[in-house]
Each structure stands twice: as C-alpha cells, then as structure tokens.
Amino acid sequence: MNTIAIIGGGPAGYVAAITAARQGARVILIEAMALGGTCLNEGCMPTKSLLESTEMYERVKRAADFGIEILGGEVRINWKRIQKYKDKTVKKLVLGIQYLMKKNQIEVIQGMATFINNYKLQVHTKEGVQDIEAERYIIATGSEPIALPFAPFDGEWILNSTHALEQPYLPKSILIVGGGVIGCEFASIYSRLGCEVTIVEMADSILPGEDEDIAAILAKQLQSDGVTLHTAAAVQQLDKAKKSVVIQTKDEQIEVQAERVLVAVGRKPRMAQLGLENTSVIWTERGIEVSDNMSTSVPHIYACGDVIGGIQLAHLAFHEGEVAGANACGGSHQAHSYTIPRCIYTWPEVASVGLTERQARQQYGDIRVSEFPFSANGKALILQEQIGKVKVITEPVFQEILGISIVGPRATELIGQGTLMIHGEMTVDTLDDFIAAHPTLAEAIHEAVRAAKGAAVHI
C-alpha cells in the first residue's frame, strides 16, 4: 500500500492528506503544534475574529445613525471576551480539521519530524523518538515571521503577529514595522479599538504590491482612524527600556514611544528542523525548490504551501496541497498560480485578482482602466460605507479582463466575482447583458465592467 508521510498539518498539509487518503493511500500526518497551521491558529482565522469584534464595536457605536439607541450605558470593549471569542472560534475550527482527519482515516502524529535520509523520518514526540518510513513524503511545514536582524522577537515588547494576537490586555500604543498585508490588518484592528498606531513602511506607500490608488484609499482611511503612517521610512533603533523607536524618514529622524512593537516585515519558509541537509532536496533561503507538480529534486519527496516560498496565501496552499497529494498517489497534476485572489482584511477591505494596473501596463502597454465608486452604489449608501471603488483593467485588443481591484465594503467577498472572470479568461463582451442583482454592492463590479465599454449607468 502506498504510504505517504506528510510533515505539517496546515492548509497545504491537511488538504494534501485528505486528497491522498481519498485516493486510497495510507496517510500519516505529522504536526508539531496544532492542526490547521498558521492559518487557523495564528493567522487568517484569529485575525478575522478580532476584526469582526472591532467591526461590531464600530457598528454598535454608529447604531444611532441607523435609528438604534443604546440606553443606559456606554459601549465598551472587553478585550478578554474578544480573546475568548477568538479562541473559541479557533478551537472549533481545529476540531473540524481533527474530525476530517479521523473521517479520512489519517493517522496524526503530534511531533517534530526530521529527515534522516531521503527515505526515512525521525519524529520526536512526547513519548519518544519514532522512525517513519513511507513511499512518499510531502513537506508542508509552512512559514514563520521574519525578525528584524537587530531586534529579535521577545514576545513582550517586540512582537510578531502570533504574539500580537494574544496580548493579555489592549496596549495604549503600538508601532507596526511593515505596512504590508499583516501590518495593515493589525493597524485596522488596533486603531479601531482605540489604540494609537504607527506604521513604518520602507516602500513609498503601504501595500506595496497593490496599485497606488487602491493603497491610497486605505491609507487615507487608516489616517482618519488615527493611524500615523511613515512611508519610505525605516526603523533605526529600538530601545526596550525606554520603549522608544527611532525612525529614519526621507527628511528626518523621529523618535516614537510605543507600548508594543509589532514586526510584520514578512514570513520565511520554515525549514530549520527538517533535516533537509540529510536529503538531496534542493532548497534556498527562499524555500524548497519544486516543479509545477510540487515534487522536489527528490522525486518521491513533494513540498507545498509557504515552505516553497513565493506567494504565501492559505488558498494557494490548499491548491498546492491538493496537487501534491494527488501526485503522490500517482497523479500528474500541475499547480496553477495565475488566478489567486488577494484579500486584505482592513477597513475598508482591499481585494484584488489578476494583474494590477502597474503589472498590466508592463505586460500589455496599452490598457484600459475603468472604475466605479461605491459612492454611487445604493447598497453602500444604506450601509453607510461609501468609501472605495472597483477598478477593472482590460486590454483593448480582445477586451480581456486582466485584473480587478476592489477597495471598499465587503471587498473580500465581492472579489469572488472577479476571480470567476479572471479564472474564466472572460472578455468584457462576454458580460454583455449580464444582470446583476439589485440592490447589491456587487452591482459596482458590473458597473465597472460596463464602464470599460463606456456604458456604466449609475454614474
């Protein structure tokens, strides 16, 4: 029987495990921490739980605008209860994965796996050391936060994203190093809970991967929520005793006091404990090298998810896990990475798929950009969330829809429609006569698509 040992029970690993088990393989899943990996335990899910709490807080505060009065008391944040809600949610999700493992008869071993050679693993568990031999291996150990070279994480003052989720109390101020996705999401969480937030970003704008105009809308909102932004700036010194941070901007040096410092400058592949040096697997600091079918330089060892570097998103890891799992069972699938939606859970939310305007200009030269603002959308008015827009990038020859960026209410849900368009390689005219439900936020997408033909109605 084909035995497959999978190292890591995060999105890539558990999906690979289920895929392989469903194809009849005997699957052993080795997880050092908790099933669900970073996504469930320290990433996507807990941050979204915190964000939902802040969103609720914000909406309750604004309830009076909608004619709802709260009598006899102020609206207050109970940080402990917020944490509890988050933990409860995470626990449920982890139980869900455990159930899936059981249902698919996947053997889960709690422990740290290290390759002895190309054909053997040693697993350190609570009970002791165990050797595992399998026909095929899938490495899905994920990634971990990168520390500043001069300031390692201490979990007290200098935090990584995992620490930032589990603060015992709400700090009065926090300085976030890195204005990327993780930095901006935490800025949204903390600022809306009344915390004084400063972001230091080396690039000229926050969210360096996204288009400037999209990032600018978020930047403006963050600033109006009280976030101080320092772009084209770098942290020079960190003084834990004084809790002060020295920032070098283009023009000056600034000293900022911060009760906490969150370092969110990126994540690196987690390979340290794997014993890759005992194998013929080729890897670099950027990750384990794999081909499209997720196999490493050792044909019977596959790798998928954040550990192979590149785009670090749970939904890409799902896809890669599926490919790796199927191929480990003798399949010949290839991972695709051309249609990956990118979601940023800030307020307002930012979501995009396909090419950004900048990328499209580089690849196609002549492109069309059409937009529709949420200020002209009826449902957004009712929600009182009229900030933002939908932007559609098309190329003029075949009218292919190359990219869609949304900044605004429910952008992360709305992008699903854009993902379908890009995945389907749709052209503008394929959406002729398309009927979007009214009144919905989604109408804004179709107005933006229509605008590509100069046919938007409600503006």
Place this chain on the structure above:
Amino acid sequence: MAADVIMPKLGMGMKEGTVVEWKKAAGDEVNKGDVVVVISSEKIEMEVEAPVDGVLLEIAVEAGEVVPIGTAIGHIGHSGEQVVKAATPTASSAPQQLSEQETEEQTSNVSESSSSMPILRKAGVKISPVARKIAVAAGLNIEGLAGTGPGGRITKEDVEKAIQEGKNGEVATAQQVVSLEAHHEDATQLVPMTGMRKIIAERMHESLRNSAQLTMTMRVDVTDLLALKKQAANQVENSREAGDRLTVTDFIARAVVRALQEHVQMNSTYTRHGIKTYSHVHLGMAVALENGLVVPVIRHAERMSVLELSRTIRNLSQRARKNQLNPEEMSGSTFTITNLGAYHIETFTPILNPPETGILGVGVAHDMPVYVGDLLHRRSLLPLSLTFDHQVLDGAPAAAFLHTIKEYLEHPYRMLL
C-alpha cells in the same frame, strides 16, 4: 448590432464549405440582406446575405479557402469597432446527429446568428472567451487543440502556444514544399482536395470502408420497352405540356421503384443500430457535373407515374447542372440509380451511396442476336449492374431484386398497372 458572417450548413452531409467569392470588400458598408459572399458546399453554391446593417469589418476567410461549417468567415459591425468573432465549431457538431428539421432550422437561422450566440455552445468545445478570440484572430483551428485548463478547457496559454508552434510548423512546411517543387517543377500538378472533390473522396472511401459491397450484373431485353417508349413518347409529346419527353431512364426508375417496394430489404440503410427499411422510396439519381457528381433525390417516387418521374428527373438534373438544387433535394435517398450508358459503358461496379444498401448501374443498350426458341432475333439488351451491401442481404435476395427489375423492364406494361 455586430454579427459574424458564418459558413452556413446547407445540408445534412455538409461538413465544410468553400468561400467562392466575396461580393463586398473589407470596409464596405452593407445593409441587412445584401449579398456579401458566395459560398459553395460540395453540392451547390449559395449566396450569403448580411445578417445586420453595418460595415464589413473583416474578411476572415479568403476566396478559395475551405472551412468547417459554422466558421466565422467575416465580420460585420460598426466602423472602428473591435472585431469580435465566434470560433470554429468542431466535428462534434456532427451533422448526422441533427434531424432534418433541425438542419432546416439551422440553415434558415444562419443569417441571424451573430457573435452573441456563439456556435461553440452547441459544439461543446471548451475554450475560454479570450482564448477563442485570439484563436479566431490568428485563424487558428481550435479543433483538436488540447486544452490544459479545468476539464480540458482550452486556455489563452494553450492558444498562444499553438499559434507559436503553428508559425514554426508553417515555416518548416513551406521549406519542404519549396524543395519538393524544385525537383518536380514540370512533372506534377497538385490539386488541393477541396470542396466537392474532398467530400466525394471522403464519402466513397467511407462507403468502401463501412460496407461489404459487391456487384452482380444482368442483361435485360428492352426491345419491347423501347417500342412502348416510342409509342408513349409520341403520345406524350403530342398531347402533353411542352418539354415532356420520355426516356428509358424514366422507365428504369419506375421499374426500380416497383422492385424496391417488393424487396424492401433493398430499400434500406445500414445504421449502427440496425437495418432501417423504408415504406417510401426516395430515389437518388446520380448526375455528372463538370467537376464532380451530385445525387438529386426524387422524394416519394413510389407515388409517381412514369410521366411524373420523367418530369421530376428532368427538372432535378437540369437544376443540378446549374447548381440550383436545395440541400434538401440532395439528401435522404433510400436507393440510387447511376447511368453511364451515355459513355458506352456496359457493366461496372458502382460504389454504394452511404448509408444505402443498393445502387443500380445502368449501361448502354446494344442490339444483339438473341435466340428466341430456335430462331435468332435482333433484340436490344441493356446491361444492369447492381451493387449491394452483403451486410444487409445476401446474394440470392439481391439477385431476386435484380430479376424483378428485369421482369418489369421486359414486360413493361406491368409496371404501368
């Protein structure tokens, strides 16, 4: 509204058509109903009208080229508009699967089909919208293109790759052709297999491949028939409409119809599901044209007198020679007669017109000395060659069928009863 000019489907058997002549040039204004292009199937030529008002933006298929039915051969839109086209359907749009009614509908709808009703939906080719546009713009035939997308869908990448490979391939082919031509410049002439020639080639090969056909011959004494014909012909020519003229062929047709009704096994088609026999006789009559052959069909020949058959045969063959037949007048035959008597052929081995079971070859009648009792007589003998499908029936019943024809022709008054 913009629309494609589509290679129409003119009949059940039509798989591809030739662009004969563009009546409008790219950039010309056209009104709905204007003749834009002349196309031909293996059987007939037809004028294709503009489906909408607008400007002929593009001629996608030049005169002389052969494309599958449903291909967008041109595009009409507003001036300055981006060309939007439907792509080529594949062989899976199998014409044989359509009922005659559907075929008719499709034919009559051709002038209305536009890019907003992509033929691809019917054809079942999975291809992304942008991949389709790129393929059409590059003139790439997506038929047989392997898709790497979900469920085998042809993606933009697949099309771009195929175009690239196609370019490389074309260069190689062109070089080969040049070197070949250099060697045989004077010796040979290559006539491309297009239009009617290609269809005939396909059908004849299909016929031999898919049946167990053999031919048997028999001489028929038509002396009395010729006398009757002469008598009747005088009568007809004196009393009937101008142009009526009875021929031996008309009587043979009648004899065959009668024989088919008595031997229904021969009035049949061989299908995957079994042998289909017909109560009606749709009689095919092969007509030679300058560059090929067509088989107009006399529908319900069993309901016609000799004179009616005669008129129908004359009408059909005249119109066949002028390329004026409708597609429906060339399909659905249940038995075929082919006549090479005019070329002084006696017996030959006709090839079945698939999916029919039988075809009768008619040769030239010669006067010969024939013993009637002990005396030699001068009699006219007509050689008949019957090809039949041994999958459907055996030698004896086929011979019996041929013999019935002989009986009718030798006792012609019987078939008039």
